[in-house]
Amino acid sequence: DAKTTQPNSMESNEEEPVHLPCNHSTISGTDYIHWYRQLPSQGPEYVIHGLTSNVNNRMASLAIAEDRKSSTLILHRATLRDAAVYYCILKGGSRLTFGEGTQLTVNP
Amino acid sequence: NAGVTQTPKFQVLKTGQSMTLQCAQDMNHEYMSWYRQDPGMGLRLIHYSVGAGITDQGEVPNGYNVSRSTTEDFPLRLLSAAPSQTSVYFCASSWVSGSSYNEQFFGPGTRLTVL
Numbered sequence: 001d002a003k004t005t006q007p008n009s010m011e012s013n014e015e016e017p018v019h020l021p022c023n024h025s026t027i028s029g030t031d032y033i034h035w036y037r038q039l040p041s042q043g044p045e046y047v048i049h050g051l052t053s054n055v056n057n058r059m060a061s062l063a064i065a066e067d068r069k070s071s072t073l074i075l076h077r078a079t080l081r082d083a084a085v086y087y088c089i090l091k092g093g094s095r096l097t098f099g100e101g102t103q104l105t106v107n108p
Numbered sequence: 109n110a111g112v113t114q115t116p117k118f119q120v121l122k123t124g125q126s127m128t129l130q131c132a133q134d135m136n137h138e139y140m141s142w143y144r145q146d147p148g149m150g151l152r153l154i155h156y157s158v159g160a161g162i163t164d165q166g167e168v169p170n171g172y173n174v175s176r177s178t179t180e181d182f183p184l185r186l187l188s189a190a191p192s193q194t195s196v197y198f199c200a201s202s203w204v205s206g207s208s209y210n211e212q213f214f215g216p217g218t219r220l221t222v223l
Contacts, residue, residue: 036212043112044212049211094139094156094207095141
């Protein structure tokens with residue numbers, strides 16, 4: 001499975017936008033870019049995914065570089081409930097391969 | 109829909125004991141999988157199944173057995189528990205068709221301690 005690189009941790013203030021980066025220079029043409037997050041003491045939950053074009057949903061936006069070697073998850077207005085570990089995952093089939101993720105801290 | 113359910117929520121075992129972690133989903137998903145998560149780490153895939161009667165190994169299968177007799181259930185068996193199996197276990201499910209873009213749904217986890 002192709003690897004992703006994310007910062008270990010990031011910090012944000014409540015109600016400010018958050019940009020979580022992910023590098024995936026070895027991505028293949030058929031890999032989808034998925035983002036999951038894991039709130040404390042819970043199972044991971046799906047956030048968003050995309051292939052080539054930028055994507056928006058009610059939770060977040062996903063900006064994908066033109067060469068697809070990097071992507072950015074955008075939380076438009078962070079809340080305290082968004083404090084979690086965020087995982088960027090390349091998905092080329094049914095399996096998910098988790099890395100260490102980015103621990104997001106949201107300050108009130 | 110209940111989604112993905114796991115039982116028990118917590119379990120303490122002694123070394124050498126056996127037990128089965130239960131996982132069930134009511135979304136008619138073909139794909140089901142088991143992960144373990146050690147403190148401060150990401151999830152690692154133990155076993156997975158793409159349909160009833162079909163199972164395969166993931167990244168860390170040693171010490172665990174699975175079977176898939178129905179679409180709904182995917183139990184994980186520890187035959188002889190070891191302290192190294194102390195972890196939080198998550199079950200997940202998803203559609204197989206169009207698998208690369210389908211999201212996975214995770215259960216709430218089982219926290220297992222082996223003494």
